[in-house]
Amino acid sequence: xxxxxxxxxxxxxxxxxxxxxxxxxxxxxxxxxxxxxxxxxxxxxxxxxxxxxxxxxxxxxxxxxxxxxxxxxxxxxxxxxxxxxxxxxxxxxxxxxxxxxxxxxxxxxxxxxxxxxxxxxxxxxxxxxxxxxxxxxxxxxxxxxxxxxxxxxxxxxxxxxxxxxxxxxxxxxxxxxxxxxxxxxxxxxxxxxxxxxxxxxxxxxxxxxxxxxxxxxxxxxxxxxxxxxxxxxxxxxxxxxxxxxxxxxxxxxxxxx
Numbered sequence: 001x002x003x004x005x006x007x008x009x010x011x012x013x014x015x016x017x018x019x020x021x022x023x024x025x026x027x028x029x030x031x032x033x034x035x036x037x038x039x040x041x042x043x044x045x046x047x048x049x050x051x052x053x054x055x056x057x058x059x060x061x062x063x064x065x066x067x068x069x070x071x072x073x074x075x076x077x078x079x080x081x082x083x084x085x086x087x088x089x090x091x092x093x094x095x096x097x098x099x100x101x102x103x104x105x106x107x108x109x110x111x112x113x114x115x116x117x118x119x120x121x122x123x124x125x126x127x128x129x130x131x132x133x134x135x136x137x138x139x140x141x142x143x144x145x146x147x148x149x150x151x152x153x154x155x156x157x158x159x160x161x162x163x164x165x166x167x168x169x170x171x172x173x174x175x176x177x178x179x180x181x182x183x184x185x186x187x188x189x190x191x192x193x194x195x196x197x198x199x200x201x202x203x204x205x206x207x208x209x210x211x212x213x214x215x216x217x218x219x220x221x222x223x224x225x226x227x228x229x230x231x232x233x234x235x236x237x238x239x240x241x242x243x244x245x246x247x248x249x250x251x252x253x254x255x256x257x
Contacts, residue, residue: 028251039240048228068253069103079098085124085223088211102208118177122226137206157186160197164193171256178232
């Protein structure tokens with residue numbers, strides 16, 4: 001009944017709720033979707049996955065598989081806590097990896113384009129160690145990634161190699177976005193840093209991954225509660241996006257602020 005009422009209010013909400021195995025998160029997901037629409041952010045998102053009561057519902061893309069495939073490809077035994085997080089760990093030295101693959105690359109989807117892109121990760125906790133690439137796609141020379149700079153207690157969101165650091169050890173929402181052709185911003189909760197530079201690296205056709213990077217010897221255990229990607233956001237939109245995710249986290253009981 002609730003799903004039918006919400007579908008009558010908004011078809012995107014109804015379409016997503018109908019795919020859920022467990023409908024207990026329906027009202028909170030509806031509020032998230034409608035809030036993102038109110039803020040003018042919804043159409044700038046290609047992929048948005050948030051944890052819910054079970055694994056299947058948690059990897060569904062809120063924007064729908066017609067926009068980008070559901071993030072349904074898992075490698076390794078990934079511990080899952082309902083309405084909290086997936087716990088990932090990778091030991092590159094031994095070849096053991098636990099990885100979530102989004103089935104989505106920079107060259108996919110209608111919104112994610114060169115010089116106009118964002119990446120988002122809700123980190124349930126701060127990983128330890130040094131230079132942990134958590135959410136990324138990369139070659140040996142080019143990468144887009146959200147990285148915890150463990151040795152310097154900073155977060156970095158780099159799109160095509162370039163991105164500013166935010167000096168904080170906080171968990172929570174990390175967003176990296178192109179805010180203009182020659183500017184990029186990294187935002188961690190309410191703290192932001194910017195840089196100005198030109199962007200010339202090509203788009204990558206590699207799927208985005210969470211966990212399992214091999215740029216350091218030993219990777220830390222870390223938990224993630226949401227992830228997403230899409231077109232570029234303004235600084236104000238990044239703040240609105242962060243607030244909507246925080247509201248959802250509070251409603252589901254995994255807020256880390």
